[in-house]
Amino acid sequence: MSSVSYAFLDNAPVIPVIAIQKMEHAVPLAEALIAGGIMNLEVTLRTEHALKAITLIRDQVNGANVGVGTVCNATEFDAAVDAGANFVVSPGQSDALFERALLTNIPFLPGAVTATEVMAAKEAGFNVLKFFPASTSGGAAAIKAFAGPFADLQFVPTGGINLDNAGSYLSLSNVRAVGGSWLTPADAIQNGQWEHITQIAREASQLGA
Numbered sequence: 001m002s003s004v005s006y007a008f009l010d011n012a013p014v015i016p017v018i019a020i021q022k023m024e025h026a027v028p029l030a031e032a033l034i035a036g037g038i039m040n041l042e043v044t045l046r047t048e049h050a051l052k053a054i055t056l057i058r059d060q061v062n063g064a065n066v067g068v069g070t071v072c073n074a075t076e077f078d079a080a081v082d083a084g085a086n087f088v089v090s091p092g093q094s095d096a097l098f099e100r101a102l103l104t105n106i107p108f109l110p111g112a113v114t115a116t117e118v119m120a121a122k123e124a125g126f127n128v129l130k131f132f133p134a135s136t137s138g139g140a141a142a143i144k145a146f147a148g149p150f151a152d153l154q155f156v157p158t159g160g161i162n163l164d165n166a167g168s169y170l171s172l173s174n175v176r177a178v179g180g181s182w183l184t185p186a187d188a189i190q191n192g193q194w195e196h197i198t199q200i201a202r203e204a205s206q207l208g209a
Contacts, residue, residue, distance in 0.1 A: 013178065039064065
Protein backbone atom coordinates (compact mmCIF):
# COMPACT_ATOMS: atom_id res chain seq x y z
CA MET A 1 0.00 0.00 0.00
CA SER A 2 1.00 3.58 -0.56
CA SER A 3 2.79 5.19 2.39
CA VAL A 4 1.28 8.58 1.57
CA SER A 5 -0.76 10.02 4.44
CA TYR A 6 -4.46 10.72 4.04
CA ALA A 7 -4.73 12.23 7.51
CA PHE A 8 -5.96 15.49 6.00
CA LEU A 9 -9.32 13.82 5.38
CA ASP A 10 -9.90 13.79 9.13
CA ASN A 11 -9.89 17.60 9.30
CA ALA A 12 -13.44 17.94 7.98
CA PRO A 13 -16.18 15.48 6.97
CA VAL A 14 -16.99 17.14 3.63
CA ILE A 15 -14.84 18.11 0.64
CA PRO A 16 -16.58 20.74 -1.48
CA VAL A 17 -16.34 20.20 -5.23
CA ILE A 18 -15.58 23.67 -6.56
CA ALA A 19 -15.97 24.91 -10.14
CA ILE A 20 -14.29 28.31 -10.52
CA GLN A 21 -16.06 30.28 -13.25
CA LYS A 22 -14.33 33.59 -12.53
CA MET A 23 -10.87 34.05 -11.05
CA GLU A 24 -12.04 36.82 -8.73
CA HIS A 25 -14.25 34.27 -6.95
CA ALA A 26 -11.42 31.89 -6.03
CA VAL A 27 -9.98 33.55 -2.92
CA PRO A 28 -13.20 34.82 -1.27
CA LEU A 29 -14.91 31.47 -1.90
CA ALA A 30 -12.05 29.56 -0.30
CA GLU A 31 -11.99 31.99 2.63
CA ALA A 32 -15.75 31.59 3.12
CA LEU A 33 -15.50 27.80 3.21
CA ILE A 34 -12.59 27.83 5.65
CA ALA A 35 -14.45 30.28 7.90
CA GLY A 36 -17.16 27.61 8.13
CA GLY A 37 -14.70 24.90 9.13
CA ILE A 38 -14.15 23.27 5.73
CA MET A 39 -10.42 23.07 5.04
CA ASN A 40 -10.08 20.55 2.19
CA LEU A 41 -11.07 22.15 -1.11
CA GLU A 42 -11.36 20.20 -4.35
CA VAL A 43 -11.13 22.50 -7.36
CA THR A 44 -12.40 20.64 -10.40
CA LEU A 45 -10.67 20.88 -13.76
CA ARG A 46 -14.04 21.43 -15.42
CA THR A 47 -13.30 25.12 -15.94
CA GLU A 48 -10.45 26.97 -17.66
CA HIS A 49 -9.55 28.84 -14.46
CA ALA A 50 -9.02 25.77 -12.28
CA LEU A 51 -5.23 25.49 -12.26
CA LYS A 52 -4.62 29.21 -11.77
CA ALA A 53 -7.24 29.26 -9.02
CA ILE A 54 -5.48 26.42 -7.20
CA THR A 55 -2.21 28.33 -7.16
CA LEU A 56 -3.97 31.52 -6.06
CA ILE A 57 -5.79 29.81 -3.18
CA ARG A 58 -2.65 28.00 -2.09
CA ASP A 59 -0.67 31.24 -2.00
CA GLN A 60 -3.26 33.58 -0.53
CA VAL A 61 -5.63 31.62 1.73
CA ASN A 62 -4.31 30.55 5.13
CA GLY A 63 -5.40 27.09 6.19
CA ALA A 64 -6.53 25.94 2.76
CA ASN A 65 -5.66 22.38 1.79
CA VAL A 66 -6.40 22.66 -1.90
CA GLY A 67 -6.67 19.73 -4.25
CA VAL A 68 -7.56 19.09 -7.87
CA GLY A 69 -10.54 17.07 -9.04
CA THR A 70 -11.59 15.55 -12.39
CA VAL A 71 -8.01 14.51 -13.15
CA CYS A 72 -8.34 11.96 -15.94
CA ASN A 73 -4.81 11.40 -17.27
CA ALA A 74 -1.14 11.70 -16.37
CA THR A 75 -0.77 15.07 -18.12
CA GLU A 76 -3.52 16.55 -15.97
CA PHE A 77 -1.92 14.98 -12.90
CA ASP A 78 1.35 16.73 -13.71
CA ALA A 79 -0.46 20.02 -14.26
CA ALA A 80 -2.17 19.66 -10.88
CA VAL A 81 1.15 19.03 -9.17
CA ASP A 82 2.73 22.01 -10.92
CA ALA A 83 -0.15 24.21 -9.77
CA GLY A 84 0.57 23.25 -6.17
CA ALA A 85 -2.16 20.74 -5.45
CA ASN A 86 -2.05 19.09 -2.02
CA PHE A 87 -4.14 16.14 -3.19
CA VAL A 88 -5.48 14.80 -6.48
CA VAL A 89 -8.86 13.18 -7.21
CA SER A 90 -10.00 11.27 -10.29
CA PRO A 91 -13.50 10.12 -11.26
CA GLY A 92 -11.92 6.88 -12.46
CA GLN A 93 -8.60 5.11 -12.79
CA SER A 94 -5.96 4.01 -15.27
CA ASP A 95 -2.56 2.36 -15.14
CA ALA A 96 -0.98 5.65 -16.28
CA LEU A 97 -2.59 7.54 -13.41
CA PHE A 98 -1.57 4.88 -10.90
CA GLU A 99 2.02 4.98 -12.11
CA ARG A 100 2.18 8.77 -12.09
CA ALA A 101 0.69 9.06 -8.60
CA LEU A 102 3.10 6.51 -7.16
CA LEU A 103 6.03 8.64 -8.30
CA THR A 104 4.88 11.48 -6.05
CA ASN A 105 4.15 11.93 -2.34
CA ILE A 106 0.79 13.53 -3.11
CA PRO A 107 -2.37 11.76 -1.89
CA PHE A 108 -4.31 10.39 -4.86
CA LEU A 109 -7.92 9.22 -4.73
CA PRO A 110 -8.72 7.09 -7.79
CA GLY A 111 -12.34 6.45 -8.63
CA ALA A 112 -13.87 2.98 -8.14
CA VAL A 113 -17.48 1.78 -7.91
CA THR A 114 -17.23 -1.92 -8.82
CA ALA A 115 -15.47 -4.73 -7.03
CA THR A 116 -13.13 -5.14 -10.00
CA GLU A 117 -12.18 -1.45 -9.93
CA VAL A 118 -11.68 -1.54 -6.18
CA MET A 119 -9.41 -4.58 -6.52
CA ALA A 120 -7.38 -2.89 -9.27
CA ALA A 121 -6.86 0.25 -7.16
CA LYS A 122 -5.93 -1.83 -4.11
CA GLU A 123 -3.47 -3.92 -6.13
CA ALA A 124 -1.89 -0.72 -7.45
CA GLY A 125 -1.29 0.42 -3.88
CA PHE A 126 -4.19 2.72 -3.02
CA ASN A 127 -6.39 2.24 0.04
CA VAL A 128 -8.52 5.42 -0.01
CA LEU A 129 -10.77 5.58 -3.06
CA LYS A 130 -13.28 7.97 -4.55
CA PHE A 131 -16.71 6.38 -5.06
CA PHE A 132 -18.33 8.21 -7.99
CA PRO A 133 -21.08 8.67 -8.99
CA ALA A 134 -22.30 7.57 -5.59
CA SER A 135 -26.05 8.00 -5.87
CA THR A 136 -26.36 6.04 -9.12
CA SER A 137 -23.83 3.35 -8.17
CA GLY A 138 -25.64 1.85 -5.20
CA GLY A 139 -25.12 4.69 -2.73
CA ALA A 140 -24.37 4.06 0.92
CA ALA A 141 -25.63 0.47 0.70
CA ALA A 142 -23.01 -0.41 -1.91
CA ILE A 143 -20.18 1.11 0.10
CA LYS A 144 -21.37 -0.69 3.23
CA ALA A 145 -21.29 -3.97 1.32
CA PHE A 146 -17.66 -3.35 0.34
CA ALA A 147 -16.68 -3.40 4.02
CA GLY A 148 -16.87 -7.19 3.93
CA PRO A 149 -14.41 -8.14 1.18
CA PHE A 150 -12.43 -4.89 1.39
CA ALA A 151 -12.21 -4.28 5.12
CA ASP A 152 -8.89 -2.43 4.83
CA LEU A 153 -10.12 0.14 2.29
CA GLN A 154 -11.90 3.47 2.79
CA PHE A 155 -14.03 5.55 0.48
CA VAL A 156 -14.81 9.19 -0.27
CA PRO A 157 -18.16 9.14 -2.10
CA THR A 158 -19.32 12.02 -4.29
CA GLY A 159 -22.15 12.49 -6.74
CA GLY A 160 -25.70 13.13 -5.62
CA ILE A 161 -24.69 13.78 -2.02
CA ASN A 162 -26.26 16.67 -0.12
CA LEU A 163 -26.92 17.90 3.40
CA ASP A 164 -29.91 15.56 3.77
CA ASN A 165 -28.23 12.29 2.81
CA ALA A 166 -24.57 12.91 3.70
CA GLY A 167 -25.10 11.48 7.17
CA SER A 168 -26.07 8.08 5.79
CA TYR A 169 -22.65 7.86 4.15
CA LEU A 170 -20.64 9.36 7.01
CA SER A 171 -22.15 6.88 9.46
CA LEU A 172 -20.36 4.04 7.66
CA SER A 173 -17.08 2.81 9.13
CA ASN A 174 -15.43 2.66 5.70
CA VAL A 175 -16.33 6.21 4.63
CA ARG A 176 -13.57 8.69 5.41
CA ALA A 177 -15.33 11.82 4.10
CA VAL A 178 -17.86 12.81 1.44
CA GLY A 179 -17.65 15.24 -1.45
CA GLY A 180 -20.34 17.52 -2.76
CA SER A 181 -21.14 20.64 -4.69
CA TRP A 182 -24.00 21.72 -2.44
CA LEU A 183 -21.58 23.81 -0.36
CA THR A 184 -20.89 26.08 -3.32
CA PRO A 185 -24.22 27.05 -4.96
CA ALA A 186 -23.57 28.87 -8.23
CA ASP A 187 -26.00 31.71 -7.53
CA ALA A 188 -24.44 32.47 -4.14
CA ILE A 189 -20.97 32.57 -5.71
CA GLN A 190 -22.13 34.75 -8.58
CA ASN A 191 -23.74 37.19 -6.15
CA GLY A 192 -20.81 37.20 -3.73
CA GLN A 193 -22.90 35.83 -0.86
CA TRP A 194 -19.86 34.65 1.07
CA GLU A 195 -21.54 34.70 4.48
CA HIS A 196 -24.23 32.37 3.15
CA ILE A 197 -21.57 29.96 1.90
CA THR A 198 -19.84 30.13 5.29
CA GLN A 199 -23.12 29.14 6.95
CA ILE A 200 -23.53 26.17 4.56
CA ALA A 201 -19.95 25.14 5.29
CA ARG A 202 -20.55 25.44 9.03
CA GLU A 203 -23.51 23.06 8.79
CA ALA A 204 -21.48 20.64 6.68
CA SER A 205 -18.55 20.72 9.08
CA GLN A 206 -20.80 19.39 11.85
CA LEU A 207 -21.92 16.34 9.90
CA GLY A 208 -20.87 13.03 11.37
CA ALA A 209 -19.95 14.66 14.68
